Amino acid sequence: MSITFAQLGVPDSIVGALAHRGITEPFEIQAATLADALAGRDVCGRAPTGSGKTLAFGIPLIVGFERAQPKRPRALVLAPTRELAEQIHAELATFSGPVRIGVVYGGVGYGPQLDSLRKGVDVLVACPGRLEDLIEQGAVSLADVGQVVLDEADRMADMGFIPAVRRLLDQTADDRQTLLFSATLDGDVAVITKQYQRDPVRHEVGLETPDITEATHVFWKVTKPDRVEATAQAISAVRPAIVFCRTRHGSDKVAKQLGRLGVKAAAIHGGRSQSQRTRALDSFSRGSVQVMVATDVAARGIHVDGVAAVIHYDPPEDHKTYVHRSGRTARAGNSGVVISLLQPEQVSEAKRLQRQLGLNEPFTRPEIESLRDLAPTLADAPPRKPARKRANERSSTSERRDSSEPRKKARRKARKRDTHANQRANGERSSEAVPSKSEQNGASISGENARARRRARRAHLQTSANN
Ligand code: ADP
Ligand code: MG
Secondary structure, eight states: OOOOTTTTTOOHHHHHHHHHTTOOSOOHHHHHHHHHHHTTOOEEEEOOTTSOHHHHHHHHHHHTOOOOBTTBOSEEEEOSSHHHHHHHHHHHHTTOTTOOEEEEOSSSOSHHHHHHHHHOOSEEEEOHHHHHHHHHTTSOOOTTOOEEEETTHHHHHHTTOHHHHHHHHHTSOTTOEEEEEESOOSHHHHHHHHHHOSSOEEEEOSOSSOOGGGSEEEEEEOOGGGHHHHHHHHHHHSOSEEEEOSSHHHHHHHHHHHHHTTOOEEEEOTTSOHHHHHHHHHHHHHTSSSEEEEOHHHHTTOOOTTOOEEEESSOOSSHHHHHHHHTTSSOTTOOOEEEEEEOGGGHHHHHHHHHHHTOOOOEESOOHHHHHHHOHHHHTSOOOOOOOOOGGGOOHHHHHHHTTSHHHHHHHHHHHHHHHHHHHHHTOOOOTTSOOHHHHTTOOOOSSOHHHHHHHHHHHHHHHHHO
């Protein structure tokens, strides 16, 4: 039998709280690091996404808890993104008992953060930028911090936070315990380990790169205008899904285009406000949105369980990014599908990527049926409703009927504007030449073609009649 949390030195109250959530056996990184971390040693842990690093450092923080003075936390967790900070906070809160956990990050008002710091926070979860800002304002001091966690240290390095991390570490107590977790331990992370950790116990779990072989990888050749349609169809077979785009603008656009094809999608990227990002993540976790369209930076450290598919809508920058993106699915023993959409001129680069990753997959046209076979649990899901007609394709009668509601009208107008702008920006047109599934269902993705419009109108009427 494998080792238990209790045998690793985790107190009964926490063992109980975890068991309540169905967490009964430590994951490998937890089994490897908990005893040392609980004994007060510095730990340098490498483990892939989804391996359970949060509990590996979270349990020692809660167990080692000391009551803090106002504005003077005793433990600090540094995380690269707001989303990750929130997730850590939420995870710790499930077993923290009387320990007061605070969280601070940018992009939101200062009021609540200042209030909680004034009242006293024992464990502070923070993004480096806002934390430095609050220190400057005199709202918090790190002088009493005796335990520090650097979570996703490699991401913090990627995002340029290392200078800030150093400045922050320099303000904590000299005899602090420092726990560092990262998916990779080279480069800047190695330097931080060397300079800021004292005789750390090093635990490395899994392969150097996350084990992406747990997922099924498919590579589809599509033309640029067909990408949205291919994405929508893939999602109809496997969902929930995370779609990766290169730019913020691209993410917004793809989310809107998917919406027009009847796929509920939310965009998440650095250009959206914190409340928009939180809302998007919430709807995705709850399942009211099937797809999250994200940029690489925004997706860092986001952990959502049960993601069935990752779609590389734009190719990743390099094989490392491919691994990180793809690691959002097939987590914790679940299966998952990773789909790369490749325009003809991107295929040779993708072949190189495959070689770097040790993959050897064929490049095919989109194969929706075989996707369905890969997603047996979803095969029984009710068929998706045909995509709704686009706003600018409504018949004049329905237009008149609807226009009794001014807000709807304004929304429609805005959508229409977006559509035209998108088409202009992208030169995107329909994939009329290839009859697609949504066309069979009656949805047109052409704004121009009268035949398609008539077909769409018929389908719309049918849908309305069915509802
Ligand atoms: P990482 O930070 O390594 O990417 P997380 O700490 O976010 O991974 O954990 C991934 C998921 O696994 C979370 O949903 C978490 O609640 C769950 N989890 C962590 N440890 C265990 C465990 N021992 N047993 C079952 N589930 C766990
Ligand atoms: Mg994590």
